[in-house]
Amino acid sequence: GNSVTQMEGPVTLSEEAFLTINCTYTATGYPSLFWYVQYPGEGLQLLLKATKADDKGSNKGFEATYRKETTSFHLEKGSVQVSDSAVYFCALGGTTDSWGKLQFGAGTQVVVTP
């Protein structure tokens, strides 16, 4: 079956530091990959996505590249801000057996201090 594995948190960083959150997946077929962000007290927001190998998704300074050879979709940001403090979820969908459903990772809490 499909699965998503994320690095455990919390990840604590100082402002302007470089952020990487690792995400690897197991899937049948060729999934689409997503990063969602959940700010405190809010729902999930789609941060970025990639639908095929070597695609790079980007938004708000965040980037992730779909690496089929390593089955990974790591999230990166070059210089984080306090406002980036949130929980980040990696997810996959679009496989032949997913029927529109998304498989989420456990989530990684990121805390950015001034």
Place this chain on the structure above:
Amino acid sequence: SAVISQKPSRDICQRGTSLTIQCQVDSQVTMMFWYRQQPGQSLTLIATANQGSEATYESGFVIDKFPISRPNLTFSTLTVSNMSPEDSSIYLCSVEVGTDTQYFGPGTRLTVL
């Protein structure tokens, strides 16, 4: 994208009672989903709700506990029945727009005493 609203945004309920959560989207969509997010956890899919057909429930979730309605292409409800403290969670609805991409509502924060 899609703009999704949920009502209520939060509630505190007594055990044994039921709560109906509403989800409204600003455009017509075929597929809607209901998720549960227990405290500090990831999202777990409860069911998929397509207009004009019965909801499809995931393993561990049953219609008697979580009845769902989908009367049209912009609206759905989820009822949490006969609640217990273990039902305290955030309940989120989402819609699929385009291929495989889901957009989420703000969630309903439920506390059961």
